[in-house]
Amino acid sequence: MNSERSIVGKNxxxxxxxxxxxxxxxFTDDIHIPGMLCGKILPSPHxxxxxxxxxxxxxxxxxxxxxxxxxxxxxxVPHTTAGQTWPEPSPxxxxxxxxxxxxxxxxxxxxxxxxxxxxxxxxRLIEVDYEILPAVLDMEHAMDRGAPVIHDEKDSKGxxxxxxxxxxxxxxxxxxxxxxxxxxxxxxxxEFRTQRQQHCPLEPHITISWLDSDNRLVIRSSTQVPxxxxxxxxxxxxxxxxxxxxxxxxxxxxxxxxxxxxxxDMCGALTLATRRPVKIEYTREEEFYMARxxxxxxxxxxxxxxxxxxxxxxxxxxxxxxxxYGSHADTVQGNTGSKVLxxxxxxxxxxxxxxxYTNTPVAGAFRGYGCPQGYxxxxxxxxxxxxxxxxxxxxxxxxNMIRAGDLDQLSAELGEGKKGLPRLIRSCGLPxxxxxxxxxxxxxxxxxxxxxxVRPLGERGSPLRRGVGMACSMQGSGIAGIDWASALLKMxxxxxxxxxxxxxxxxxxxxxxxxxxxxxxxxxxxxKIIVCxxxxxxxxxxxxxxxxxxxxxxxxxxxKAAEKVREQILSVASKMLDEPAxxxxxxxxxxxxxxxxxxxxxxxxxxxxxxxxxxxQIMDGASHFNTDxxxxxxxxxxxxxxxxxxxxxxxxxxxTAVDLGLAINPMQxxxxxxxxxxxxxxxxxxxxxxxxDSGRMVNPSFRxxxxxTAKDMPNITTILVExxxxxxxxxxxxxxxxxxxxxAPAVANAIYHAIGVRFRKLPIRPEDVLRALREKAGLPxx
Amino acid sequence: MxxxxxxxxxxxxxxxxxIAPGDLxxxxxxxxxxxxxxxxxERGECGACTVLVNDKAINSCVMFAAQAEGCEVITxxxxxxxxxxxxxxxxxxxHGAVQCGYCTPGMxxxxxxxxTRCPHPTEEQVRDLxxxxxxRCTGYRKPVEAVLAAAQAGDRRNKAKKSTRxxxxxxx
Numbered sequence: 001m002n003s004e005r006s007i008v009g010k011n012x013x014x015x016x017x018x019x020x021x022x023x024x025x026x027f028t029d030d031i032h033i034p035g036m037l038c039g040k041i042l043p044s045p046h047x048x049x050x051x052x053x054x055x056x057x058x059x060x061x062x063x064x065x066x067x068x069x070x071x072x073x074x075x076x077v078p079h080t081t082a083g084q085t086w087p088e089p090s091p092x093x094x095x096x097x098x099x100x101x102x103x104x105x106x107x108x109x110x111x112x113x114x115x116x117x118x119x120x121x122x123x124r125l126i127e128v129d130y131e132i133l134p135a136v137l138d139m140e141h142a143m144d145r146g147a148p149v150i151h152d153e154k155d156s157k158g159x160x161x162x163x164x165x166x167x168x169x170x171x172x173x174x175x176x177x178x179x180x181x182x183x184x185x186x187x188x189x190x191e192f193r194t195q196r197q198q199h200c201p202l203e204p205h206i207t208i209s210w211l212d213s214d215n216r217l218v219i220r221s222s223t224q225v226p227x228x229x230x231x232x233x234x235x236x237x238x239x240x241x242x243x244x245x246x247x248x249x250x251x252x253x254x255x256x257x258x259x260x261x262x263x264x265d266m267c268g269a270l271t272l273a274t275r276r277p278v279k280i281e282y283t284r285e286e287e288f289y290m291a292r293x294x295x296x297x298x299x300x301x302x303x304x305x306x307x308x309x310x311x312x313x314x315x316x317x318x319x320x321x322x323x324x325y326g327s328h329a330d331t332v333q334g335n336t337g338s339k340v341l342x343x344x345x346x347x348x349x350x351x352x353x354x355x356x357y358t359n360t361p362v363a364g365a366f367r368g369y370g371c372p373q374g375y376x377x378x379x380x381x382x383x384x385x386x387x388x389x390x391x392x393x394x395x396x397x398x399x400n401m402i403r404a405g406d407l408d409q410l411s412a413e414l415g416e417g418k419k420g421l422p423r424l425i426r427s428c429g430l431p432x433x434x435x436x437x438x439x440x441x442x443x444x445x446x447x448x449x450x451x452x453x454v455r456p457l458g459e460r461g462s463p464l465r466r467g468v469g470m471a472c473s474m475q476g477s478g479i480a481g482i483d484w485a486s487a488l489l490k491m492x493x494x495x496x497x498x499x500x501x502x503x504x505x506x507x508x509x510x511x512x513x514x515x516x517x518x519x520x521x522x523x524x525x526x527x528k529i530i531v532c533x534x535x536x537x538x539x540x541x542x543x544x545x546x547x548x549x550x551x552x553x554x555x556x557x558x559x560k561a562a563e564k565v566r567e568q569i570l571s572v573a574s575k576m577l578d579e580p581a582x583x584x585x586x587x588x589x590x591x592x593x594x595x596x597x598x599x600x601x602x603x604x605x606x607x608x609x610x611x612x613x614x615x616x617q618i619m620d621g622a623s624h625f626n627t628d629x630x631x632x633x634x635x636x637x638x639x640x641x642x643x644x645x646x647x648x649x650x651x652x653x654x655x656t657a658v659d660l661g662l663a664i665n666p667m668q669x670x671x672x673x674x675x676x677x678x679x680x681x682x683x684x685x686x687x688x689x690x691x692x693d694s695g696r697m698v699n700p701s702f703r704x705x706x707x708x709t710a711k712d713m714p715n716i717t718t719i720l721v722e723x724x725x726x727x728x729x730x731x732x733x734x735x736x737x738x739x740x741x742x743x744a745p746a747v748a749n750a751i752y753h754a755i756g757v758r759f760r761k762l763p764i765r766p767e768d769v770l771r772a773l774r775e776k777a778g779l780p781x782x
Numbered sequence: 783m784x785x786x787x788x789x790x791x792x793x794x795x796x797x798x799x800x801i802a803p804g805d806l807x808x809x810x811x812x813x814x815x816x817x818x819x820x821x822x823x824e825r826g827e828c829g830a831c832t833v834l835v836n837d838k839a840i841n842s843c844v845m846f847a848a849q850a851e852g853c854e855v856i857t858x859x860x861x862x863x864x865x866x867x868x869x870x871x872x873x874x875x876x877h878g879a880v881q882c883g884y885c886t887p888g889m890x891x892x893x894x895x896x897x898t899r900c901p902h903p904t905e906e907q908v909r910d911l912x913x914x915x916x917x918r919c920t921g922y923r924k925p926v927e928a929v930l931a932a933a934q935a936g937d938r939r940n941k942a943k944k945s946t947r948x949x950x951x952x953x954x
Binding site: 011013014016017018019020021022023024025026027029030032199200201202203204250251252253255281283284506507508509667668670671673674675676677678679701702703707708709710711712713716 | 812859920921922
């Protein structure tokens with residue numbers, strides 16, 4: 001199949017590449033608008049407080065200040081910042097500005113001024129008297145009797161139980177785990193803890209808004225969800241959707257953080273208040289604690305197996321915190337169950353989760369969306385089971401893994417905040433991922449070690465110990481029955497096409513992949529496709545860039561639209577060539593006959609003929625959704641070296657073998673996998689938002705919050721295992737998220753192989769290693 | 783507000799700008815329309831604002847504009863000659879080293895400075911260098927490959943341009 005295709009499956013250069021490598025103005029901030037004001041938000045210095053008095057007179061009197069907004073000046077509309085399909089499954093517990101603040105960094109007031117310096121000075125001049133309330137910082141005490149209630153306001157909606165700080169609660173069971181554990185011959189139960197990780201896009205959140213000459217509010221923003229942002233802004237500012245125009249330019253990385261509508265509403269409010277263009281951008285520090293993060297979780301997992309390795313029961317019990325607001329509270333945690341447990345055929349599964357509010361920075365969508373936490377726990381226990389049974393960890397997975405033809409019932413139980421749809425596995429390359437990944441890391445020989453699979457001490461006299469470990473994961477490709485997209489395609493008189501899509505390329509290469517799909521379907525070169533994406537006035541609806549949906553869902557819409565346009569092209573060409581349309585096909589920028597007669601006409605001539613002879617604009621559009629979310633699969637292998645004297649962990653090799661369906665653009669797909677690996681290694685070993693005992697983040701800078709650099713990265717290998725997914729355009733599934741799930745457990749398992757110590761808390765730091773080694777040797781803590 | 787005049791060359795053009803003494807080079811360059819200079823952290827940590835000052839890569843967020851008096855500044859906008867991209871830019875495109883593109887100008891300029899003083903760097907040298915350019919998208923393998931490929935292509939600068947399809951990035 002693949003060889004018949006000339007565009008999809010090829011390493012086409014990014015369609016937006018040249019402007020990016022030459023630094024042409026392409027990002028949100030790359031415009032000057034005369035009269036533009038600088039907006040700044042006053043962050044709360046307290047984790048939990050009521051605003052008793054707020055006096056803005058001095059700030060307003062400062063020359064150059066054009067507006068100061070407090071909760072008294074803006075509509076009070078409960079909403080969620082989660083940019084999700086309406087009606088959102090996240091609780092409506094957030095207000096543009098409120099008389100109560102719920103975390104250090106919460107919005108107290110906003111100003112618009114002639115310059116950043118004036119705006120910052122104005123913030124200092126706002127006088128606020130706070131009634132400081134007791135705060136809940138520890139998620140394990142959020143539901144305690146008598147704990148301070150974080151959302152005691154009356155008008156929030158959709159909170160599971162506000163009086164207990166319980167944002168969301170999930171319980172689903174398939175079969176009976178109780179029964180399953182009874183039938184098991186080995187049961188292992190463990191607790192895992194994961195930390196707050198920040199997305200760290202190189203471009204912090206930024207929004208510029210202005211009123212156009214028709215008095216419509218234009219919002220140019222670093223968003224993954226322009227259409228959701230438009231709907232949310234209209235609701236919050238109480239203006240018709242019709243009056244809002246959202247534009248997404250190039251985006252400097254999102255990773256889920258820009259699925260949150262964080263600045264668009266405030267910037268719009270300042271523009272409405274001043275009637276001037278306003279820009280708000282987070283500083284790096286603000287991005288850390290005022291934007292969003294990965295939900296921290298405490299996971300208890302209990303797995304039961306027969307002696308032969310057959311999984312009988314899998315029970316996961318999670319306590320998570322969503323921070324001060326419930327953005328993605330239910331759905332991220334739902335994923336921790338629905339996209340993690342079903343990777344293994346288990347007759348009895350149970351997933352229970354409490355998601356609590358705390359007075360801490362807000363969590364939200366983050367690449368992997370609940371799976372990195374779940375897989376860290378599950379894949380660590382799988383390794384332990386294999387060890388206990390004396391089985392090779394790969395064999396244990398092979399024995400239990402889900403396969404093509406299986407029906408994943410847990411997905412039916414755990415939809416987006418409600419019942420979902422059962423997931424039929426139509427394509428599964430996990431067996432090949434295991435084989436090819438194991439070969440690439442040289443699993444057989446590197447695992448050949450002493451009894452019990454624990455590597456005896458390394459080189460004689462050396463403090464360095466090496467080990468290898470592995471882990472598996474899956475994800476989804478779009479949200480079944482919810483995510484949908486549309487595309488418009490219009491032919492120009494030179495045989496080029498305008499492709500208009502609501503899909504949001506946030507640096508992922510989506511525009512390129514969609515152009516390739518259009519070009520392949522139309523039989524033209526990719527450079528004949530002019531992509532216009534993510535502008536609510538000029539492109540049709542798309543839910544946006546999340547849930548690994550763009551290639552499969554937006555790509556599906558593009559393919560349908562292109563097929564319709566191709567039909568119109570063939571119909572015009574049929575008249576020009578005097579051949580029936582079904583004897584014609586498009587390829588190499590031409591319409592050619594399928595038979596031996598080899599008649600042809602160029603696409604450009606068809607376009608010219610259609611426009612000026614037939615008076616016909618060749619154009620069409622299509623919408624697309626799927627009722628199923630085909631999972632991509634991934635097996636990841638890590639080789640580590642642990643220095644037993646310093647505790648330093650060095651990852652030497654990291655192999656990713658990923659089944660993504662067909663790779664529309666293999667080079668870009670590899671890039672997605674490798675970027676995910678870098679983020680996951682940070683999650684495993686270095687990244688953590690640290691809060692002090694007043695709830696203030698103590699390390700909001702790149703110096704103190706350590707992400708991986710080129711020098712920290714191991715040798716990484718990416719193996720694309722291609723399968724043909726019937727639900728995807730040209731067989732494609734997805735790639736963006738799945739490779740972020742398993743590196744952390746693979747590294748933890750490799751560390752165990754190296755030094756015989758299990759780490760169940762992330763990140764795993766040198767001091768943790770030293771402490772554990774001392775404990776193991778029976779030495780006292782230092 | 784107190785202002786001062788500075789004279790400098792940017793991408794070969796002589797400029798005379800009126801600035802405030804405390805203005806950062808990053809802010810002045812962006813104000814003057816050099817939008818390829820990116821704001822990432824404003825603390826000299828991420829490298830997104832990298833420009834070349836007298837052939838040396840510096841973080842323009844921690845340099846006063848006044849310090850650029852009399853200097854030759856090269857921004858990403860000054861690297862291509864008309865439509866002819868620099869070999870580093872070509873290599874970044876061919877190797878899939880660009881994802882969101884926000885860190886890309888800084889990486890390319892930093893690589894350019896390296897290749898000027900060390901035309902045939904080792905992978906380790908490239909990784910040492912790019913450690914100053916944070917990237918959250920690529921995992922760094924492709925940018926490192928691109929710089930190494932650009933070093934090789936540097937000698938062939940004037941030869942015919944590559945086809946739009948990638949030559950070196952497919953993997954078994």
